[in-house]
Amino acid sequence: MASTNRMTSGVVRSMTAIRWAQGRLPEFWPEVADHGERFPWIARWREALAAAELGDEEMARRELERHAARGFASVRRDGFWILHLCALADACVLVGDERHGVELHELLLPYAGDNAVSYAKQPFGPVALRLGKLAAMLERWPDADRHFATALACCERLSARAIRARVLLEHANVLAAHGEEGDRERIVAMVEEAAHLCDELGMPKLFERFSVDRASFVPRYVELVRRGYAKPMTIPPNVAHALELRRLAMTARREGRGLWSRC
Secondary structure, three states, X not given: OHHHHOOOHHHXXXXXXXXXXXXXXXXXXXXXXXXXXXXXXXXXXXXXXXXXXXXXXXXXXHHHHHHOHHHHOOOOOOOOHHHHHHHHHHHHHHHOOHHHHHHHHHHHHHHOOOEEEOOOOOEEEEHHHHHHHHHHHOOOHHHHHHHHHHHHHHHHHHOOHHHHHHHHHHHHHHHHHHOOHHHHHHHHHHHHHHHHHHXXXXXXXXXXXXXXXXXXXXXXXXXXXXXXXXXXXOEOOEOOOHHHHHHHHHHHHHOOOHHHHHO
16 A cells, blocks of 8 residues: 555554554554565564454454464564563453463563563553453452552653553453442542543543543443343444453353343
């Protein structure tokens, strides 16, 4: 495509990081995919990241299957290694792959205080952000809370306000899915701060991606699924709650809640 041919590799790399931070990677994905075709010797870590951002479960599973053999030993330990594992962690959370989630959590844990960056220093957020999401998927709630706190501290050190907004929204999403009554005030505060950051930095797509209500963040659909009175349906790009809703629906059915009691 003409627009991609005019972009240097460095511009594509930088714009990938910028669009990811803004929640706008899906609209830039054609350029990223073309870059991968033109430079096949560069590690193909972006596919897993794009799968998570696009809500493409088929692509996410394909990337996990491609790299998961022997505990992800096929992922080259080069300048992209941590970033590639973080992208795979995002894909893993999207499809709810707990078995590989355990492996990725263990691989990333020693780097919990680091940031995921490419060899050219493009930032893609804290490693702890992925650890928090993986821990939540595995229902290790105290660990998840601790990892998200580490992720926010990483953002604070770097004054990474755009990425801080994402961390806040991801953490609020996890807390809402967990459903502890005492977390409500924390959720509201996180969503309000994230909304302010998204407004100030011009990132409406990031906020919209998480489908949150900035006024009160009342996850009524979460409660309906939890009680067995609704079934989740994921429509990309609004995929942030997909894993949690799917898990809640399975639990409701298994325990015969709500409408499931009549099945």
